[in-house]
Amino acid sequence: MSNRVGIDAGGSLIKIAYEEDGRFHYRKHTIAEMDGTLNWLKTVFPNEMISLTGGRAGIIKTRFFPEAEIVDEFSAACDGANYLMMQEGLSNAENSLLINIGTGTSWFKMNGESYSRVLGSGIGGGTFMGMGKLLADSSDFATLVGLAATGDKGNLDLLVKDIYHPEEPPIPGDLTASNFAKTEEINSSSTADQMASILNMIAETITLLTLQTATLHNTKKVIFIGSTLTGNKPLRNSLEFYCQMSGLDSYFLQNGEFSGSIGALLK
Template identity: 45%
Template sequence: MSVIGVDAGGTLTKIVYEENGALHFKTFSSEQQVLQWLGILAQNHKLYITGGKAEKWRGIFPHAHIVGEFEAVCSGAKLLLKEEKTDLKQFTLINIGTGTSFFKVDENGCERLLGSGLGGGTFMGLGGLLTGESDYYELVRLSKEGKRELVDLSVRDVYEAMNSPVPDHLTAANFAKGDAFSKKADKLRALTNMIAETIILLASQASQAHKLEDFVFIGSTLKSNPALKEDLSQFQDMLSYTPIFPEKGAYAGSLGAFDVGRGSEHSQNRQ
């Protein structure tokens, strides 16, 4: 029997399944749509579910198997790196979902280091409050077009003609120049940058003790989001890290659940 890997997140549902020897990846924003879709396929597939809503979904699909979220994310990330022929022995894994989790991954396994409430939920929620927009792709489009220096106070603004003790392009205060006349795009780029700055600072602090220099970013908030990727990459010279963005990083959780399920089913079939 075939397997479907499901990442039932707080905002989006990501699915991985195999058909005709190839993996397929789907994203649903509507819970009703994905439940209808799965209701049909679940008759001939076994569901392996991870994510914040996994237990809720098992109430709907009682024969589904629950996969621990951290296990699924780490397993999926390793598979994505292997698929892209990126050979890393150890790295910091940063999963930007509704919030953000940070993991140490090495040959001994995967260990969660810390987490933050800033992530995709912040981008959607605060982004909506700032602009009145609610569509993810519209928020991403506006962010890409915005200029955060029109909203953020930079070190350059503070020191003006004086020599600053730190690089003058850094943020002195997020949103300090924003007002009622600030454009939607500029506010969204400032928000994207604030999220990225916080994530990089936390990742850097968490990684120093373990001497990890490669940062692997996954999670649905990175999907079609060039502004966030750019802002996450802006501190390389200062903090000495290498950002890596697997192409299908949004599906790490669902791919990991799928892989656990596939291994389990193969093991049972051999018995």
């Protein structure tokens, strides 16, 4: 069988899945590295089948791979996620939600090989990076995640326990009553606290939208993929916590950030 290559070119990253001797391999680069990355790919795989997906697929086809096939990005993400689910022994036979947290976030209803996009939000990794540039003057994802991991959202967010103190609150006290509501502490707060609050707000928003969508589509099984989760333990931990509290069964696919490029490859 000929080797195959799938490229998912989104708003921030180029993700590549390629088959070599029957095994899948993965690479990830920033959009700023596009020219060098794709010229390398043309050199290493000069005669392979190339499939493209994502918002920049048309540009890449025109400039680098005129013979390539363009695959719808939503189909590619779901097909790739289905493949990874099978690899991990996770059943796709019942209704589930697939949540793809990239630059923004998309929700898909899935049942076997059938799927449809049911919701989208501008809250996602792009939000985290943009606020990181504003608050921490950094565009490095790992640096911003590290700050969020060491910060304390309670120094900025008004928590339920803050309102009820000294009484015992009727719901868990560490839940957020209002994001960034401790206005008197904002100027004296640390950058780490600010990034922790931003990340928590993203996690809460995604979980709330997930819960509402899961209820609407009669499922409790939710599967997370997307590049924003890679190396982002604070976000994953928050999503797991909020999903568990909401009665949702959450799963995080290994190599889930490459679902789109895998789906393109499989086409």
